[in-house]
Amino acid sequence: MAHPDVHVPPMSTPLLPPGQRAVAGFPRFGSHLHRPPPPVPDRPVLLVGGEFDEPFPVDLTDLDLPTTEQVSDLHCVSGWSAVGLRWTGVGFGAFYDHVVAPRLRPGPDVTHVVLTAHDGYRVRVALADLREPDVLLATGLDGAPLTPAHGAPLRLVSPSQYGFVSVKHLRGIEARSTPPAGHRRTRSTTVAGGLVHGHRRARVWREERHPHLPAALVRPLYRLFIAPGIALGALGAHTPAA
């Protein structure tokens, strides 16, 4: 029986990391916006390798690993956040432990992973960050398979890091025992005269936006240079598969 003095709290506003603003919907975004999504295989096949190992293909649909559903936000380093995205996929930690680690040649401890994509996009990430429990190898969004706009057939989802870590159209992962040079490389030229460089950890709650510049400085610059691309991305999100 409800007590008359009990207050039902109002629907809480979702809490966003510092310097982020929620956008309506989920725009397509990235350094590839001037191009349509790349040609990709139908099946979510990942090439897995290490620095001493020949890469081997793994079809994620063949795996005997539990599928996870998770609702999380995606925070682009330029300042917009897409909230309440319902992903389905396999936990990266489970995938690493059951599929990657047992097949790597014994050697020095793996510290980093290089993620590559079918559009030439490439990011290095600390293994520790990929082992966070909310990191997924996602094949679905909102109950349907991933669309080309959002990374079909397979993408990484790392909600606690800026969006550039959440590699779409994932092609391969390479385990490394030393940090490979460079932050992130893409086929396209960098935005804003090289101003946009990924921070090595890119943790959103610590506002690790840039490797050298303070977040308060890059916030307005990123908005100015990158935000206009969001409109373009929103268009891309509704473009049928190329």
Ligand SMILES: Nc1nc2c(c(=O)[nH]1)N[C@H]1C(S)=C(S)[C@@H](COP(=O)(O)O)O[C@H]1N2
């Ligand atoms: N393959 C690939 N993955 C990518 C990018 C890209 O250009 N290519 N852009 C990244 C950036 S900067 C962001 S913010 C997110 C955007 O994801 P969305 O297009 O699904 O919104 O994808 C990330 N993953």
Ligand SMILES: [Mo]
């Ligand atoms: Mo981004």
